Amino acid sequence: MLSHQSYDPQANKLHMNQTTIDRRRMLAGTAALLGAAHTKIAAGQSTVDTSPGHVAEPERQTPVTRKCDVLVCGGGPAGVSAAIAAARTGASVQILECHGCLGGVWTSGMLSNVIDADKPGFNAELIRRLDEANAQYGPIGIRPATWLSYMYDVETMKWVLESLVAELNIGVQLHTRVVSVKLDESKRIRGVFTESKSGREAWLADVVIDATGDGDVGALAGCRFQIGDGATDDDCPCQPMSLMGVISAEPELLHKYTRAGSSDGKHKDRFRAEIERGGYKPSYTKPTIFHMGGSIASVMMNHEYGVRPDDAAAITQATLRARNELNRIVRGLQTLPEWKNLRLVATGEQIGVRDGRRITGRDQVTVDDVITGHQRAESVCTSGFCVDIHAIKKSDGGYGNRGIKAKPFDIPMGALIAADVDNLMMAGRCISGDFIAHSSYRVTGNAVAMGEYAGVAAAIASRDKVAPHNVAYEKVDNELQAIREKNRPSS
Template identity: 25%
Template sequence: MTVQQTTLTEPARSLPVFGDFDVVVVGGGPAGIAAAVSAARHGARTLLVERYGFLGGMGTAGGVTNFAGLYGKRRGEMTQLVRGVVDDLIDRIAGFNGMNAPQNGMGGRICVRSYDTSAYKLAADQLLTAAGVQMLFHAYAAAVLHDGARIAALVVETKSGRQAIRANAFIDASGDADVAAFAGVPFEVGDGHGSGLFPTTMFRIGQVDAPAALEAVGEFSAINGFMARAEQQHPGKYSFPREGAILRPNKDPREWRANVTQIRNAEGRAMNGVDARELSEGELEGRRQIAAYFKFLQAEVPGFAPSAIVEIAPQVGIRETRRIQGLYALGREDILGSATFDDTIGLNAWPMEMHADGRIEWAFPRDEANAYNHLPWRMLVPQTVDNLLVAGRCASMTHEGQSAARASGGCFVMGQAAGTAAASLGSGRFAAVDVATLQKKLLADGVDLDR
């Protein structure tokens, strides 16, 4: 009987060097955009590595279509609390007529800014180009090469083959902590019990009868009542993947965005976004759920009978995979208790949003008049590796803390701080950064540090 080999040995090879930089950022979502722009503006030769051919992260590739966590209540007034690079990005999106006015929800406890994804892509290109950032699209992080406690080079897979990129400092804004994992940084995945925040495949619906749909569903989605009625009136006909579905109009109310799916693995737990087999199966499952949900919309919801699906997001929307273990882990009580930190780098204004099995569980800060918390510098700094920072949803947080700070507002904050610090690292250690000096730079660049 022949035993099948389960591993193969790849021969050693020499890698061409793509280039030498001061700062290399991996991932072009909100954290990566803010990091790359900030590093370049502070004089660093900066490269941003992105797996797709466009920027925006889950906001474009995942079809999220809104910035969450930019606005929160301070002294009882809903106000924009996340400032800095994001202001320039919003202005550029608005220049393409692609930015909606703020939309309040949950009884006025949350506020989002929705946008057109194509306008976002164009605006992000212009923002990074104006800052002097070099971009390498269609490239995956594949490995790192070490020099003691430092990363000497990042290895990437490209259409030109496997290449190495050298830099003084690296920022992992991949969302999945890919670079940190390759570098041996300790991390956790999901909730630690084989599940996590459930993913969603987003889609957009066009050709809607806007007056009828708006009267029936409203600006901030009363779709769940229609779902409950359909289940009662047609037992067994519809099977919805979750409660708390969200259906909202875009700037043009003839087009709506749908956040209604929930992706499980074969065991019924949250799909693991860093497992290749589960990710592939999840893409199929997301589109299956979209097809079923769209039939419900056309049959049961006023205004949607003449509609058509105009876009399915390029990939399933991932909320949580790896989270590194850093010098501090942002946790549940930090969100609910509106924590303040001496080493603050900016603010998080989003509550805990736990996408659990079949439902969404919200938990808001106890101080409703001041419903935000500081984000500490230490959550970006890994316990190992001297010249690496991790920004965005894969930074150092607990499962519950991450459910809040993973929103785009917190990611912009983390990215701007990471890029600003990385620009002047040289041969130093991120654990030894002078936080007071960093804070002065962030304040000068328009970041709100709650002073």
């Protein structure tokens, strides 16, 4: 059980009772991905063993680093979009990000492409800003032109996002991980606790947005959640993880193994044959090259199966295996004459997680929505992407849609509002939805739009001193449309 904490405004300290987290309950949904068990103990303080497998931590006083209107946990596509939208309403905003840059899977994960981005607002603004920086490389060529997708330069994406955040005076702290939450007696979230090189800190806010991707904040707060296609403590039927890489090679060679360079759509099979000719059988049966122009391309060539997204040790081993595989694939290809100049330029800092926690919300997106193309009165965006389920087992190979043809469907604002804890919102792939629906809406073009609505709703809730579920959708929509119009480029 997570104990309650009380805030002393005079001392500006949080007096915390000892927290004990049961391992089984953590796996069921109430503890952190990286848990509070690794928190720092001050010099000179002792610990007392209460069981062979646990250590009791002493009570402490935690300094409050900042109090703001909207606290965004996670600086990826959803989190940055939420922070920008909230700040544009006039709210005070703070981003907490565990990696060394903003952008999440776009940057630390080196995804190098944005899918389902044909949406107004920050999606369109971001394309324009990348265009102005000569860092948007056009369609990735894997889908019809009506489903807008594009490639981008990873380093420029970092710069564009961080410049925007600075312009809006949004607080940012990188290299900082959320390890616990502050709940009051009415099950309202009041802030979070973090660990970093600065030690343990507290951050208080009127509304907290979980944009961690894996629903870390919601899990810490005790919210119900789902993982994969019915994951249990002993089994994880989740989509595989992939580590992206960037390579350099002759432009003609890279082009040859992309959809744009293929007349029959079998470019992935031919690329796999090349990898196998180099002496390695890739774990992903549909290895893919995303040509960014010139001699640079990003690659997705590996799958890590059955890895729990809430198990740091398992994710670590998956990352190490994946990076090893990328290097071995490249070294094998280099033995072939036409690939002799191939180079592995970089690999992602973080492995790409498709299936994390999906926090239970006040509404949910379901497979029925996908099949029927359900349109919602309180829509934050329309998902136009297909059902994209990468094989859960290696023996199944590749990816598919389980026979489900997706029709464009809406994501309701209620799916962004936690059901079990007040003042907590979600944005990105950790919103409330089932396994099939999630396989469509999880792409980052949708995450951006979700972030915008979550950011504005959170800002209004703070301003009006109400919980997000008491904010009228029309009020959020009207304010967001005004923000979008104000930031639309003049023709």
